[in-house]
Amino acid sequence: MPLLHVSQLKKSFLAPDGATHAVVDVSEFALEEKAQVALAGESGSGKTTLLNLIAGILKPDSGTIRLGGEEMSALSEPQRDRLRATKIGYIFQTFNLLQGYTVLENVLLGMSFGAGEDREFAMALLKRVGLENRLHHQPRQLSTGQQQRVAVARALANRPKLVLADEPTGNLDHANAREALALIREGCRENGAALLLVSHDREVLAQFETVQDLARINRAAAPKEVVS
Template sequence: MALLELADVLVRFPDPEGRPETVLDVARFELDAGEHVALVGASGSGKTTLLHVVAGLLRPTAGRVLFDGVDLAGLSEGRRDAFRARNLGYVFQSFHLLQGFTALENVVLGMAFGSGPDRAAARELLERLGLGHRLHHRPAQLSVGQQQRVALARALANRPRLVLADEPTGNLDPARAREALELARELCADCGAALLVVTHDPAALGEFQRVVRLDEISAAARTAVAAGGGEGGA
Protein backbone atom coordinates (compact mmCIF):
# COMPACT_ATOMS: atom_id res chain seq x y z
CA MET A 1 0.00 0.00 0.00
CA ALA A 2 1.27 3.47 -0.88
CA LEU A 3 2.26 5.78 1.96
CA LEU A 4 0.52 8.69 0.25
CA GLU A 5 -2.35 8.49 -2.17
CA LEU A 6 -4.24 11.37 -3.75
CA ALA A 7 -7.40 10.56 -5.68
CA ASP A 8 -9.57 13.02 -7.59
CA VAL A 9 -8.26 15.93 -5.57
CA LEU A 10 -9.64 19.25 -6.58
CA VAL A 11 -8.84 22.64 -5.03
CA ARG A 12 -10.82 25.65 -6.07
CA PHE A 13 -10.58 29.25 -4.91
CA PRO A 14 -12.86 32.11 -5.89
CA ASP A 15 -11.29 34.40 -8.47
CA PRO A 16 -11.50 38.21 -8.06
CA GLU A 17 -14.99 38.12 -9.58
CA GLY A 18 -16.05 35.46 -7.11
CA ARG A 19 -16.23 32.64 -9.60
CA PRO A 20 -14.61 29.36 -8.54
CA GLU A 21 -11.21 28.85 -10.12
CA THR A 22 -9.47 25.48 -10.14
CA VAL A 23 -5.93 25.78 -8.84
CA LEU A 24 -5.23 22.06 -8.38
CA ASP A 25 -6.71 19.10 -10.14
CA VAL A 26 -5.06 15.73 -9.45
CA ALA A 27 -6.66 12.56 -10.71
CA ARG A 28 -4.28 10.20 -8.99
CA PHE A 29 -0.90 10.36 -7.32
CA GLU A 30 0.86 7.83 -5.16
CA LEU A 31 4.06 7.86 -3.18
CA ASP A 32 5.54 4.83 -1.49
CA ALA A 33 7.20 4.82 1.89
CA GLY A 34 10.84 5.84 1.60
CA GLU A 35 10.42 6.82 -2.03
CA HIS A 36 12.13 9.98 -3.28
CA VAL A 37 10.09 11.78 -5.91
CA ALA A 38 10.60 15.06 -7.74
CA LEU A 39 7.52 17.02 -8.69
CA VAL A 40 7.81 19.41 -11.60
CA GLY A 41 5.37 21.68 -13.32
CA ALA A 42 4.93 25.10 -14.78
CA SER A 43 4.76 28.11 -12.52
CA GLY A 44 1.27 28.50 -11.12
CA SER A 45 0.34 24.93 -11.98
CA GLY A 46 -0.45 24.13 -8.33
CA LYS A 47 2.70 22.43 -7.06
CA THR A 48 2.79 24.39 -3.81
CA THR A 49 -0.97 23.93 -3.40
CA LEU A 50 -0.46 20.20 -3.75
CA LEU A 51 2.15 20.26 -0.99
CA HIS A 52 -0.21 22.28 1.21
CA VAL A 53 -2.95 19.73 0.62
CA VAL A 54 -0.60 16.85 1.45
CA ALA A 55 0.59 18.69 4.56
CA GLY A 56 -2.98 19.17 5.70
CA LEU A 57 -2.60 22.95 5.60
CA LEU A 58 -5.33 23.12 3.03
CA ARG A 59 -8.44 21.01 2.81
CA PRO A 60 -9.22 20.09 -0.80
CA THR A 61 -12.53 21.12 -2.30
CA ALA A 62 -13.04 17.50 -3.33
CA GLY A 63 -11.16 14.21 -3.38
CA ARG A 64 -9.24 12.02 -0.99
CA VAL A 65 -5.78 12.46 0.48
CA LEU A 66 -4.83 9.18 2.09
CA PHE A 67 -1.76 8.99 4.26
CA ASP A 68 -1.16 5.40 5.18
CA GLY A 69 -4.85 4.77 4.69
CA VAL A 70 -6.05 7.74 6.78
CA ASP A 71 -7.97 10.37 4.80
CA LEU A 72 -6.51 13.74 5.79
CA ALA A 73 -9.34 15.53 4.02
CA GLY A 74 -11.75 13.96 6.48
CA LEU A 75 -9.86 14.99 9.61
CA SER A 76 -10.68 18.09 11.60
CA GLU A 77 -8.20 20.95 11.39
CA GLY A 78 -6.86 20.21 14.85
CA ARG A 79 -6.22 16.55 14.01
CA ARG A 80 -4.58 17.56 10.76
CA ASP A 81 -2.30 19.89 12.75
CA ALA A 82 -1.37 17.06 15.10
CA PHE A 83 -0.97 14.68 12.20
CA ARG A 84 1.35 17.13 10.40
CA ALA A 85 3.39 17.71 13.53
CA ARG A 86 4.03 14.01 13.95
CA ASN A 87 4.35 12.68 10.43
CA LEU A 88 5.53 15.43 8.12
CA GLY A 89 8.52 17.66 7.69
CA TYR A 90 8.39 20.73 5.51
CA VAL A 91 11.25 22.60 3.85
CA PHE A 92 10.32 25.93 2.28
CA GLN A 93 11.98 27.69 -0.62
CA SER A 94 12.89 30.67 1.52
CA PHE A 95 13.44 28.38 4.52
CA HIS A 96 11.06 30.34 6.76
CA LEU A 97 13.24 30.09 9.82
CA LEU A 98 11.92 32.05 12.79
CA GLN A 99 14.14 35.11 12.97
CA GLY A 100 13.96 35.63 16.71
CA PHE A 101 15.22 32.13 17.46
CA THR A 102 18.66 30.56 17.19
CA ALA A 103 19.43 27.69 14.81
CA LEU A 104 19.12 25.23 17.69
CA GLU A 105 15.84 26.74 18.86
CA ASN A 106 14.42 26.63 15.34
CA VAL A 107 15.10 22.91 15.20
CA VAL A 108 13.71 22.36 18.70
CA LEU A 109 10.55 24.19 17.62
CA GLY A 110 10.26 21.69 14.78
CA MET A 111 9.80 19.04 17.46
CA ALA A 112 7.72 21.09 19.89
CA PHE A 113 4.32 20.29 18.48
CA GLY A 114 5.12 16.70 17.58
CA SER A 115 7.35 14.41 19.58
CA GLY A 116 8.19 17.19 22.02
CA PRO A 117 11.29 19.37 22.35
CA ASP A 118 14.59 17.51 22.61
CA ARG A 119 17.55 19.86 22.59
CA ALA A 120 20.11 17.06 22.61
CA ALA A 121 18.63 15.44 19.51
CA ALA A 122 18.35 18.82 17.80
CA ARG A 123 21.97 19.60 18.62
CA GLU A 124 23.09 16.21 17.31
CA LEU A 125 21.21 16.74 14.07
CA LEU A 126 22.72 20.19 13.52
CA GLU A 127 26.20 18.89 14.32
CA ARG A 128 25.71 16.16 11.77
CA LEU A 129 24.86 18.87 9.24
CA GLY A 130 28.08 20.67 10.08
CA LEU A 131 26.44 23.42 12.09
CA GLY A 132 27.84 22.53 15.49
CA HIS A 133 29.58 25.89 15.61
CA ARG A 134 26.45 27.80 14.61
CA LEU A 135 23.97 26.41 17.13
CA HIS A 136 23.33 29.70 18.84
CA HIS A 137 23.39 31.91 15.79
CA ARG A 138 20.22 33.48 14.57
CA PRO A 139 19.13 33.03 10.95
CA ALA A 140 20.32 36.50 9.99
CA GLN A 141 23.81 35.51 11.20
CA LEU A 142 23.92 32.42 8.97
CA SER A 143 24.80 32.06 5.30
CA VAL A 144 22.07 31.00 2.89
CA GLY A 145 23.50 27.51 2.73
CA GLN A 146 23.58 27.26 6.51
CA GLN A 147 19.98 28.47 6.74
CA GLN A 148 19.01 25.81 4.24
CA ARG A 149 20.61 23.14 6.41
CA VAL A 150 18.87 24.44 9.52
CA ALA A 151 15.57 24.29 7.65
CA LEU A 152 16.34 20.72 6.62
CA ALA A 153 17.23 19.81 10.20
CA ARG A 154 13.98 21.32 11.42
CA ALA A 155 12.01 19.31 8.87
CA LEU A 156 13.71 16.10 9.96
CA ALA A 157 13.71 16.80 13.69
CA ASN A 158 10.56 14.80 14.33
CA ARG A 159 11.81 11.83 12.30
CA PRO A 160 8.86 12.33 9.93
CA ARG A 161 7.59 9.68 7.52
CA LEU A 162 7.35 12.17 4.68
CA VAL A 163 9.39 15.28 3.96
CA LEU A 164 7.90 17.88 1.67
CA ALA A 165 10.29 20.34 0.08
CA ASP A 166 9.08 23.30 -1.94
CA GLU A 167 11.91 24.37 -4.21
CA PRO A 168 14.37 24.01 -1.36
CA THR A 169 17.35 24.89 -3.53
CA GLY A 170 15.80 27.85 -5.30
CA ASN A 171 17.99 30.29 -3.40
CA LEU A 172 21.24 28.33 -3.83
CA ASP A 173 23.81 28.28 -6.61
CA PRO A 174 23.81 25.08 -8.74
CA ALA A 175 26.69 23.42 -6.90
CA ARG A 176 25.24 24.09 -3.47
CA ALA A 177 21.77 23.13 -4.70
CA ARG A 178 22.97 19.67 -5.76
CA GLU A 179 24.85 19.32 -2.51
CA ALA A 180 21.74 20.28 -0.53
CA LEU A 181 19.50 17.88 -2.41
CA GLU A 182 22.03 15.11 -1.93
CA LEU A 183 22.07 15.85 1.78
CA ALA A 184 18.28 15.86 1.94
CA ARG A 185 18.04 12.53 0.16
CA GLU A 186 20.74 11.05 2.37
CA LEU A 187 19.10 12.18 5.59
CA CYS A 188 15.65 11.05 4.45
CA ALA A 189 17.08 7.70 3.49
CA ASP A 190 18.73 7.39 6.89
CA CYS A 191 15.48 7.89 8.75
CA GLY A 192 13.38 6.05 6.22
CA ALA A 193 11.36 9.09 5.26
CA ALA A 194 9.81 9.51 1.85
CA LEU A 195 10.73 12.72 0.05
CA LEU A 196 8.57 14.78 -2.26
CA VAL A 197 10.51 17.67 -3.75
CA VAL A 198 9.16 20.44 -5.94
CA THR A 199 12.04 21.60 -8.10
CA HIS A 200 12.77 23.52 -11.26
CA ASP A 201 16.35 22.32 -11.48
CA PRO A 202 16.60 19.95 -14.47
CA ALA A 203 20.04 18.86 -13.40
CA ALA A 204 18.68 17.55 -10.11
CA LEU A 205 15.91 15.44 -11.62
CA GLY A 206 18.17 12.55 -12.52
CA GLU A 207 18.98 11.99 -8.89
CA PHE A 208 15.40 11.07 -7.98
CA GLN A 209 13.83 7.65 -8.17
CA ARG A 210 10.86 9.12 -9.96
CA VAL A 211 9.92 12.42 -11.55
CA VAL A 212 6.28 13.40 -11.70
CA ARG A 213 4.99 16.17 -13.92
CA LEU A 214 1.95 17.79 -12.39
CA ASP A 215 0.16 18.20 -15.69
CA GLU A 216 0.48 14.45 -16.27
CA ILE A 217 -1.40 13.53 -13.11
CA SER A 218 -4.18 16.01 -13.60
CA ALA A 219 -7.75 14.94 -14.29
CA ALA A 220 -7.58 16.72 -17.63
CA ALA A 221 -4.61 14.60 -18.66
CA ARG A 222 -6.40 11.43 -17.62
CA THR A 223 -9.43 12.39 -19.64
CA ALA A 224 -7.27 13.08 -22.67
CA VAL A 225 -5.44 9.79 -22.27
CA ALA A 226 -8.70 7.89 -21.87
CA ALA A 227 -10.13 9.56 -24.93
CA GLY A 228 -7.00 8.84 -27.01
CA GLY A 229 -6.38 5.40 -25.52
CA GLY A 230 -2.73 6.34 -25.00
CA GLU A 231 -0.42 6.04 -21.97
CA GLY A 232 -0.21 8.50 -19.16
CA GLY A 233 0.48 8.82 -15.49
CA ALA A 234 3.45 9.85 -13.51
Protein backbone atom coordinates in the same frame (compact mmCIF):
# COMPACT_ATOMS: atom_id res chain seq x y z
CA MET B 1 -0.29 0.05 0.92
CA PRO B 2 1.47 3.26 -0.11
CA LEU B 3 2.48 5.81 2.51
CA LEU B 4 0.65 8.54 0.65
CA HIS B 5 -2.35 8.02 -1.58
CA VAL B 6 -4.16 10.90 -3.24
CA SER B 7 -7.39 10.30 -5.08
CA GLN B 8 -9.77 12.60 -6.98
CA LEU B 9 -8.27 15.58 -5.22
CA LYS B 10 -9.66 18.95 -6.21
CA LYS B 11 -8.97 22.44 -5.00
CA SER B 12 -10.01 25.71 -6.52
CA PHE B 13 -9.86 29.34 -5.47
CA LEU B 14 -11.96 32.34 -6.16
CA ALA B 15 -10.25 34.71 -8.56
CA PRO B 16 -10.49 38.48 -7.91
CA ASP B 17 -13.04 38.72 -10.73
CA GLY B 18 -15.27 36.26 -8.85
CA ALA B 19 -14.62 33.34 -11.17
CA THR B 20 -13.64 29.95 -9.74
CA HIS B 21 -10.08 29.00 -10.62
CA ALA B 22 -9.20 25.32 -10.38
CA VAL B 23 -5.64 24.89 -9.12
CA VAL B 24 -5.45 21.21 -8.26
CA ASP B 25 -7.25 18.37 -9.96
CA VAL B 26 -5.38 15.13 -9.31
CA SER B 27 -7.15 11.88 -10.03
CA GLU B 28 -4.52 9.56 -8.57
CA PHE B 29 -1.12 9.87 -6.98
CA ALA B 30 0.75 7.51 -4.67
CA LEU B 31 4.05 7.52 -2.86
CA GLU B 32 5.56 4.45 -1.25
CA GLU B 33 7.27 4.48 2.12
CA LYS B 34 10.87 5.76 1.99
CA ALA B 35 10.47 6.54 -1.73
CA GLN B 36 11.98 9.68 -3.19
CA VAL B 37 9.96 11.26 -5.95
CA ALA B 38 10.34 14.57 -7.71
CA LEU B 39 7.45 16.39 -9.32
CA ALA B 40 8.40 18.62 -12.21
CA GLY B 41 6.29 21.72 -12.41
CA GLU B 42 6.59 25.22 -13.65
CA SER B 43 5.39 28.26 -11.80
CA GLY B 44 1.61 28.25 -11.58
CA SER B 45 1.29 24.50 -11.97
CA GLY B 46 -0.22 24.12 -8.48
CA LYS B 47 2.90 22.65 -6.85
CA THR B 48 2.65 24.55 -3.58
CA THR B 49 -1.10 24.11 -3.35
CA LEU B 50 -0.73 20.37 -3.84
CA LEU B 51 1.94 20.18 -1.13
CA ASN B 52 -0.18 22.34 1.20
CA LEU B 53 -3.12 19.97 0.64
CA ILE B 54 -0.96 16.96 1.40
CA ALA B 55 0.42 18.72 4.49
CA GLY B 56 -3.12 19.41 5.69
CA ILE B 57 -2.55 23.17 5.61
CA LEU B 58 -5.32 23.47 3.05
CA LYS B 59 -8.53 21.51 3.00
CA PRO B 60 -9.48 20.05 -0.38
CA ASP B 61 -12.80 20.83 -2.04
CA SER B 62 -13.17 17.12 -2.71
CA GLY B 63 -11.17 13.92 -2.93
CA THR B 64 -9.08 11.99 -0.43
CA ILE B 65 -5.56 12.10 0.92
CA ARG B 66 -4.44 9.09 2.91
CA LEU B 67 -1.24 9.38 4.85
CA GLY B 68 0.02 6.36 6.74
CA GLY B 69 -3.48 4.91 6.61
CA GLU B 70 -5.18 8.04 7.95
CA GLU B 71 -7.71 9.83 5.82
CA MET B 72 -6.72 13.47 6.15
CA SER B 73 -9.80 15.04 4.63
CA ALA B 74 -11.86 13.38 7.38
CA LEU B 75 -9.77 14.95 10.11
CA SER B 76 -10.56 18.15 11.93
CA GLU B 77 -8.10 21.01 11.62
CA PRO B 78 -6.44 20.37 15.02
CA GLN B 79 -6.10 16.70 14.05
CA ARG B 80 -4.50 17.68 10.74
CA ASP B 81 -2.16 20.03 12.65
CA ARG B 82 -1.22 17.15 14.90
CA LEU B 83 -0.64 14.83 11.93
CA ARG B 84 1.50 17.45 10.22
CA ALA B 85 3.51 18.03 13.37
CA THR B 86 4.22 14.34 13.87
CA LYS B 87 4.39 12.78 10.43
CA ILE B 88 5.34 15.48 7.95
CA GLY B 89 8.45 17.59 7.52
CA TYR B 90 8.20 20.62 5.28
CA ILE B 91 11.08 22.37 3.50
CA PHE B 92 10.34 25.67 1.82
CA GLN B 93 12.09 27.57 -0.95
CA THR B 94 12.56 30.57 1.32
CA PHE B 95 13.52 28.37 4.29
CA ASN B 96 10.90 29.98 6.53
CA LEU B 97 13.11 30.01 9.59
CA LEU B 98 11.94 32.04 12.54
CA GLN B 99 14.28 35.01 12.75
CA GLY B 100 13.92 35.57 16.46
CA TYR B 101 15.04 32.04 17.24
CA THR B 102 18.52 30.54 17.18
CA VAL B 103 19.46 27.68 14.88
CA LEU B 104 18.96 25.14 17.68
CA GLU B 105 15.70 26.76 18.80
CA ASN B 106 14.34 26.59 15.25
CA VAL B 107 14.91 22.85 15.21
CA LEU B 108 13.57 22.38 18.74
CA LEU B 109 10.49 24.39 17.82
CA GLY B 110 9.87 21.95 14.97
CA MET B 111 9.77 19.22 17.59
CA SER B 112 7.70 21.02 20.21
CA PHE B 113 4.40 20.76 18.33
CA GLY B 114 4.94 17.07 17.67
CA ALA B 115 6.36 14.37 19.92
CA GLY B 116 8.21 16.89 22.04
CA GLU B 117 11.67 18.29 22.27
CA ASP B 118 14.64 15.96 21.97
CA ARG B 119 17.64 18.23 22.37
CA GLU B 120 20.14 15.49 21.73
CA PHE B 121 18.52 14.51 18.44
CA ALA B 122 18.23 18.16 17.41
CA MET B 123 21.94 18.64 17.99
CA ALA B 124 22.73 15.41 16.16
CA LEU B 125 20.72 16.60 13.17
CA LEU B 126 22.48 19.96 13.16
CA LYS B 127 25.80 18.17 13.37
CA ARG B 128 24.70 16.01 10.47
CA VAL B 129 24.05 19.11 8.34
CA GLY B 130 27.37 20.60 9.42
CA LEU B 131 26.07 23.32 11.72
CA GLU B 132 27.26 22.05 15.09
CA ASN B 133 29.25 25.27 15.48
CA ARG B 134 26.31 27.51 14.64
CA LEU B 135 23.80 26.27 17.21
CA HIS B 136 23.27 29.64 18.85
CA HIS B 137 23.46 31.79 15.75
CA GLN B 138 20.42 33.63 14.50
CA PRO B 139 19.30 32.69 10.96
CA ARG B 140 20.29 36.12 9.63
CA GLN B 141 23.86 35.42 10.74
CA LEU B 142 24.01 32.43 8.38
CA SER B 143 24.52 32.17 4.64
CA THR B 144 21.53 31.11 2.52
CA GLY B 145 23.04 27.64 2.13
CA GLN B 146 23.40 27.30 5.88
CA GLN B 147 19.85 28.53 6.41
CA GLN B 148 18.49 25.85 4.12
CA ARG B 149 20.51 23.26 6.04
CA VAL B 150 18.79 24.42 9.23
CA ALA B 151 15.46 24.01 7.45
CA VAL B 152 16.44 20.45 6.46
CA ALA B 153 17.34 19.62 10.06
CA ARG B 154 14.05 21.13 11.26
CA ALA B 155 12.04 19.13 8.71
CA LEU B 156 13.61 15.91 9.99
CA ALA B 157 13.33 16.85 13.66
CA ASN B 158 10.10 14.96 14.31
CA ARG B 159 11.28 11.82 12.57
CA PRO B 160 8.58 12.32 9.92
CA LYS B 161 7.25 9.63 7.60
CA LEU B 162 7.08 12.11 4.76
CA VAL B 163 9.17 15.14 3.87
CA LEU B 164 7.68 17.67 1.49
CA ALA B 165 10.15 19.97 -0.25
CA ASP B 166 8.87 22.94 -2.22
CA GLU B 167 11.56 24.24 -4.57
CA PRO B 168 14.13 23.75 -1.78
CA THR B 169 17.03 24.89 -3.93
CA GLY B 170 15.26 27.80 -5.59
CA ASN B 171 17.11 30.41 -3.57
CA LEU B 172 20.54 28.75 -3.62
CA ASP B 173 23.50 28.91 -5.96
CA HIS B 174 24.56 25.74 -7.80
CA ALA B 175 27.06 24.54 -5.24
CA ASN B 176 24.76 25.11 -2.31
CA ALA B 177 21.80 23.68 -4.21
CA ARG B 178 23.68 20.44 -4.88
CA GLU B 179 24.80 20.22 -1.29
CA ALA B 180 21.32 20.99 0.11
CA LEU B 181 19.67 18.48 -2.18
CA ALA B 182 22.13 15.79 -1.18
CA LEU B 183 21.48 16.55 2.47
CA ILE B 184 17.72 16.37 2.01
CA ARG B 185 17.94 13.05 0.22
CA GLU B 186 20.47 11.54 2.62
CA GLY B 187 18.60 12.86 5.62
CA CYS B 188 15.37 11.30 4.44
CA ARG B 189 17.11 8.05 3.70
CA GLU B 190 18.87 7.92 7.05
CA ASN B 191 15.66 8.72 8.93
CA GLY B 192 13.42 6.41 6.93
CA ALA B 193 11.29 9.22 5.51
CA ALA B 194 9.77 9.37 2.07
CA LEU B 195 10.53 12.49 0.04
CA LEU B 196 8.20 14.34 -2.27
CA LEU B 197 10.02 17.23 -3.89
CA VAL B 198 8.63 19.71 -6.37
CA SER B 199 10.88 21.76 -8.57
CA HIS B 200 11.17 23.28 -12.00
CA ASP B 201 14.98 23.05 -11.93
CA ARG B 202 16.16 20.45 -14.45
CA GLU B 203 19.44 19.99 -12.63
CA VAL B 204 17.63 19.14 -9.43
CA LEU B 205 15.16 16.87 -11.18
CA ALA B 206 17.99 15.06 -12.90
CA GLN B 207 19.18 13.80 -9.51
CA PHE B 208 16.03 11.73 -9.03
CA GLU B 209 15.34 8.28 -10.36
CA THR B 210 11.59 8.96 -10.32
CA VAL B 211 10.37 12.21 -11.76
CA GLN B 212 6.74 12.84 -12.55
CA ASP B 213 5.37 15.67 -14.57
CA LEU B 214 2.94 17.67 -12.48
CA ALA B 215 1.11 18.79 -15.61
CA ARG B 216 0.21 15.15 -16.22
CA ILE B 217 -0.83 14.46 -12.63
CA ASN B 218 -2.63 17.73 -12.10
CA ARG B 219 -5.25 18.25 -14.74
CA ALA B 220 -5.81 21.80 -13.57
CA ALA B 221 -2.24 22.74 -14.47
CA ALA B 222 -1.58 24.09 -17.95
CA PRO B 223 0.32 21.55 -20.09
CA LYS B 224 4.01 22.24 -19.95
CA GLU B 225 7.03 20.77 -21.58
CA VAL B 226 7.68 17.36 -20.08
CA VAL B 227 10.91 16.74 -18.34
CA SER B 228 12.07 13.20 -18.80
